Amino acid sequence: MYDEMAQVVENRPLAGRHFLLSLYSPKQARAVRPGQFAMIRLPGRSDVILRRPMSIYDVRSRDLKGGYGLERHGQRPAVLQVLYKVVGRGTRLMAELTPGDRLAVLAPLGHGFFPEEYLAQARDASEVLLVAGGIGIAALLMPARDLARQKIPQRLFFGGRSRHDLVGLSDFKPLVEAITLATEDGSRGYRGYVTAPLAQYLEQRCERRFLILACGPMAMLQVTAGLAERYNHPCLVSMENRMGCALGVCLGCSIRVQGEGHAAYERVCTEGPVFWSNHIVWDP
Amino acid sequence: MYDEMAQVVENRPLAGRHFLLSLYSPKQARAVRPGQFAMIRLPGRSDVILRRPMSIYDVRSRDLKGGYGLERHGQRPAVLQVLYKVVGRGTRLMAELTPGDRLAVLAPLGHGFFPEEYLAQARDASEVLLVAGGIGIAALLMPARDLARQKIPQRLFFGGRSRHDLVGLSDFKPLVEAITLATEDGSRGYRGYVTAPLAQYLEQRCERRFLILACGPMAMLQVTAGLAERYNHPCLVSMENRMGCALGVCLGCSIRVQGEGHAAYERVCTEGPVFWSNHIVWDP
């Protein structure tokens, strides 16, 4: 983890108030592991004081070519990429960033989708299912690339409110066997929540083993965790919570997990954001 | 007085952290009278909430040509100009403005150097003395032009901390007979406060009648007022004070004036900023 001033290389607008922000920060970019996140701060503003947590979507070389794994192409990563959606004051200000602007970035952070912990289950599975809700997609590109490198078949279930939320699809296409889309307004793919086609898929393949990696809104994760439990598949979820520090000290991000007394809570920023879904105590 | 969103036409850096800001705001520009001011707000920032008071330095046509009085050249004013110095958070943010940015501007405000109130004295005087301290110069260009148009001889006394504070001289040159400069560090003109050469000038011309128009830091105004009293010259001062509203309602800008009870205070934003110096109760 490093606390750096990183320079904006690009802040590319995408569909539906999404942006792809590229930050030059070689030390951090080299240290990133899949599923980790960054805390981003707009310096000099006392009206947005806390840093904002953002998944690290990808790391790239300075000229933005290549992607995670580019070491294999003889290049070292130097740029952090963050895929974000404008939802409030902090992200609205992020949208105004232009190349050359400097941000305070704390990264890489957290316990992500670390292959050593799920690779055995992934190999046992007939397929890895990536389940993304909205901007949750941002946490899944780097693990998808890990899995693709290991030649493990994977399938992406991706849902959003409308088709404008389905960003980054072209990055996933080369990595996965198939993509199932869902939108609440029916503007693309299934009409409804992404957990509906997921449930159907699992129901029809009761006999098969899957590993599920999921990231998205709490409600989606909870349903996904329920499906994983019902059909008895291992499932990793990347959790969201408000964060004060991401250093493990404010205890603002703690969530309820299996355990009693002091062990009843764990920090999303430190023990997470990725947890085995059956470790979480979901709301009744 | 209008409350408008004005667009930045230019934000020109000058010496010593001074800037000349030009704002497109025709309705306001047309209404400006000499010695009035504007309240400027950076919208969307809750860390700099109050508007900042700024003298209106000049009004111009849209292409920034001409100056106050340009109606006579067949053009109507459309641009407000503000000459400001970066001193704190608000002005630091103003310095970052670029053409196209929009500001909330309340203008024109206040009781300024209105010719109908001093022209008689100006005509009686052998010379009008303009006395400026630092950024106080910003309040004097429009009255100087009024006087020049009336062919009333004037002389500028202008002091600052260093020569970098002596901005805008070229605008005054065509309007005044002579300019006396002073800097605290001696980098230009007299070494010391501008009130020293002023005192000397008045002392040597005890028999003559002057009208003094002054703007600058409180201490300078107080000394100037003292000199005016000693040599018995009428003197108008443009006062500074922190301002909450400039609408006359917060009473935050009130200063002590001649009078008792409720009349002991008057508002710089409404009754001022320009007062006859003997109306002010100066600190002992």
Add this chain to the structure above:
Amino acid sequence: MAKAKARKLKLEAQDGEGEFTPRIDVEIAGIHFQNPVMTASGTFGYGQEFAHLIDLNRLGAIIVKGISADPLPGNPAPRIYETEAGMLNAIGLQNVGACTFLEEKLPFLRTLKARCIVNVFGYSTEDYVRCIEILNAGEGIDAYELNISCPNTRCGGIVYGSDPKLTEEVVAASKRAARFPLIVKLSPNVTDIGVFARAAEAAGADALSLVNTFVGMAIDIETRRPRISNLTAGLSGPAIKPVALRLVYQATQAVRIPVIGIGGITSAEDALEYLIAGAQAIQVGTANFYSPDTSLRVIDGIRDYCLRHRLHLAQLIGSLKHGVNGAGEH
């Protein structure tokens, strides 16, 4: 609970998908307000100062600058200072006095559709009573707001507002004297707001308003002198909103009379937090200084919200649900 009263406003039957026109008027202390948005005392002058900037007739009420029986000069400069997301002020209640107010300021206010509430201040119970007795002659005054919470005067205000016994005394005396309904404005600088809310209610207050400013301070480190001549000053603005909101919520829990919420309101969203917490109306203060159209934006925003949620204001007031996830407070 205060919301009982608001519910009494007759609601039109509102179901189905048809046209819906939310009612956002409200009745407090027997006075009908066309909407729950008022301008806070000391931040809106005597109304007229804003006449050329906004349509005053759209406001729920204008609360004028604190008036005392005799005119007051106020404190020496500097009186204000900007802080993080807020400002300090120690005006010292400079005002024209009750008689001049009646002669020079009230006639204009009387012509407006907005209600006129007069904020009353004194240094002693006799002062308050004397001021009210003068003002009782005023035609067009809709209510008094008793300022027992001004932090910028050595005696008077703050002393009354931080002692429940004195609160009861001055409220009871003022209520006896008052020809118009009496709103009592409470200080936030207390350990338990419920005690003061109940004291004012017991002494006959028709409604409460809160908060007044928080006592604060700032120092110029270069001169090592206070930034405000009075040393301490009142903090207002967005910075105080979370604490003010909590106090307003607690006050609504403590009394049956209506509560008017004040503190850091700059948008309809802010106002809605207060209304959901239980305030029957709100006041916009410091925001008037830098954004004179705030109150109008708040009115529009409240109406839009009610329309979107198909709620009348009365249904919204005090509708705070407990427990973040709907599972009850855990």
Add this chain to the structure above:
Amino acid sequence: MAKAKARKLKLEAQDGEGEFTPRIDVEIAGIHFQNPVMTASGTFGYGQEFAHLIDLNRLGAIIVKGISADPLPGNPAPRIYETEAGMLNAIGLQNVGACTFLEEKLPFLRTLKARCIVNVFGYSTEDYVRCIEILNAGEGIDAYELNISCPNTRCGGIVYGSDPKLTEEVVAASKRAARFPLIVKLSPNVTDIGVFARAAEAAGADALSLVNTFVGMAIDIETRRPRISNLTAGLSGPAIKPVALRLVYQATQAVRIPVIGIGGITSAEDALEYLIAGAQAIQVGTANFYSPDTSLRVIDGIRDYCLRHRLHLAQLIGSLKHGVNGAGEH
């Protein structure tokens, strides 16, 4: 006055134009601190979390997260929320408990040049005493900070901190039990801070620290539920600075023991305001979250200021002059 003690620090003769090295060390409750900058409880974990970000040896002291006799789980999520220039928190004092602290956290803290102060919390006087008795075994603890002001627990904390009698009781019992000096951390949510400062002093406190957080609230207007599961929460950050500074100033006026200032400090300028107002030291809280090097910048800034003004810290403390224009308070 608290400053008398600080003045006792031997000052080198300092006149003329020669080299000047300001002394910024300070002695509080018999403990020597290399500088007056501490990290506030609950905002700096157990120190180690910041070890790879800043040089911990440069700090005056580290005050660890509130410790109770038994481990506590804390409140359900959400526990924090950002507000204007501040944040709300209702962590609910999640902590590892006194025994685990001694075993797992203290050994690292002991190795540092920064002083180690342990923030102690309980639900009853017995809890406080029991916690202190466990901690008394700890080698390397320099002092206790008694948290009688946490607003986020139903009983305990806030109750003690808002009743002078209970304050005296818990402080006296804790003082009797404590092997190390006792700093008492006061709540800002009171009508008269002087009463509580004097109660703590009378009961044997060696020093005071203030402020803890202000009780606040925020509502999600779309769900009409509180933003924080606990309903109310503690407000910290730049927003509270003016009010916290006033409370610290008033506390220094009320007692002879040293006072440590806390609240919204994000820069050396902020810290200097507290020191000039009379605080012997200061704590950096919320700023650690978003700018972990704040404390170090504050230390450097204080030294630079002292150098520029040719003052030792002890000469600066409590040096507030009255009257804005030097003409005495008018």
